[in-house]
Amino acid sequence: MTPSPPPPSAAEPTPPARPTPRSPLRPMTARGRDEAHRVASPLELFFDLCFVVAIAQAGVQLVHAVAAGHSGQGILNYAMIFFAIWWAWMNFSWFASAYDNDDALYRIVTLVQIAGVLVLAAGVSKAFEEHDFLLVWLGYAIMRFAMIAQWLRAARAAGRGAERTMALRYAGGVFLCQIGWLGLLVLPEHARPWVFLVMALLELSVPVYAEKDFTTSWHPHHIAERFGLFTIIVLGETIAAATVAVKSAADEHNALGELLPIAIGGLLIVFAAWWIYFVVPIHGHLRSNRESFLWGYGHYLIFGSAAAIGAGLEVAVEEAVGKAHVSTLTASAAVTLPTALYLLTVWVLHSRYFKVGIAQQLVLPTAALLVIMCTFLGEWAVLGAGIVAAGTVVIGVTLTARMATREQGRAATTA
Known part of the structure; x- marks a missing residue:
């Protein structure tokens, strides 16, 4: 018979167990609100840094507008563009707090949102100087449609019931608001402040309506x-x-x-x-x-x-x-x-x-x-x-x- 190997000595530490492989795709189920040691993920930190690029561009254009003596128009454009940046960031942050499953598809969709804010940032100068909001709208649309995809995943994982209804309300509300923002492209320039005011109020109303019967577990x-x-x-x-x-x-x-x-x-x-x-x-x-x-x-x-x-x-x-x-x-x-x-x-x-x-x-x-x-x-x-x-x-x-x-x-x- 082959002798069995001797047991490891006390001086030889037992090698750590290998981590269990995780599936690249997982159901997007809600996380617990009482989860211990919940901190920001590396992806969220990367997300924030990329969004600040757009904020920096808006700040540069605000400087140029105020320094040139166009403070009123500059502040209005800054308020509109900053709202798009902030609202997309906040929607993602709140969603991630409740549903971040960190699988491959979640990461890809989040990176798409980052690409969207970079497109938005590229259009900031045209929005300020030429009042052309096409690139800003396109970048915002990329971010928002990516957010719709995340909510539809959450709705699918929820099955039936109030949670599914809540997720579908979010997806539908975001889609309808994105259509409404087309007013910045097709309506006369003097009507854009009113378009912004109305659409901003509608955007802010989406979470209130979506979560009136079911609260996300942020x-x-x-x-x-x-x-x-x-x-x-x-x-x-x-x-x-x-x-x-x-x-x-x-x-x-x-x-x-x-x-x-x-x-x-x-x-x-x-x-x-x-x-x-x-x-x-x-x-x-x-x-x-x-x-x-x-x-x-x-x-x-x-x-x-x-x-x-x-x-x-x-x-x-x-x-x-x-x-x-x-x-x-x-x-x-x-x-x-x-x-x-x-x-x-x-x-x-x-x-x-x-x-x-x-x-x-x-x-x-x-x-x-x-x-x-x-x-x-x-x-x-x-x-x-x-x-x-x-x-x-x-x-x-x-x-x-x-x-x-x-x-x-x-x-x-x-x-």
Whole structure:
């Protein structure tokens, strides 16, 4: 008989078991809302980075429009294009939180959506300069039809019942809205703002209608992380855009003295924007669709204003070196108004839920008002807004520390 091999010694570790192969195609069934350790996937992070390319293009065109003295039309075009970017991103993020099965087909369809936003980004300049929205519409259509495919997969996996009805409502609503957006291509230019307003309201109504009888199993912690990560990426793009503007202006015009207050003020604004957004954990507040829809929809203003801060800093730089055909007041407002909107929106959406007492509640609204008043400081407007934003953080931290000290004192007295 052949002797059996000796058992492995204690010094020889047992090799790890091979992972069980996973099928490339799996049913798109709902994930659990109480799933532990749910974090953003590498595909979601890649998705976010590609979407920021389109946001950067919209920001560049907004700078050109404002610097050329066409602020009204530039802001309108920016609002329309940013809505398409943000809404496609948000729909995917919410869907992925509930149904991401990470199979081969899911990945391919997601990559198609990324291709769509790149097509949209390629059409941003034509939309701003020639009012031609064909490429923007086409890129948006690619993203939306890919989203329809995802919902149809979810409907098929759900079988019968309320969940299937919900998924089909999503697919049908997205399809009908995409048809409606053709109004941007076929209707006269003066009618486009009304087309945008009507279609944006219809788009926002689709999730409310689709989930009125059945709620998707989105994950609160995962959703909060996804929105937080996108906020970080947008703020990073703002810093990058402002840095390039300051560098190019300093190299070409040797105007470092005029640019230094703008650079310091812009940096303080972005640092404060990050601190204020992440000072409180928001996932505990996202308990129902009513709360989460309002919170998610409000991020259109948070993301849009955060990106617009970068565009405003570029306008301020161009005005400081004489390249922009706008007044100092307009250039200052390009920074202070989106900064104030950001502070106020963050307070409305989640900071106010964690503030105790009148003093804490008034910090961000008061700061937003003071930032707007900085608009009239001339060449020191951006620096003034930055100092106000930084001071807001200091005051918030101080008030929180005092509140914690009082609570500790009460606890010690009670004990």
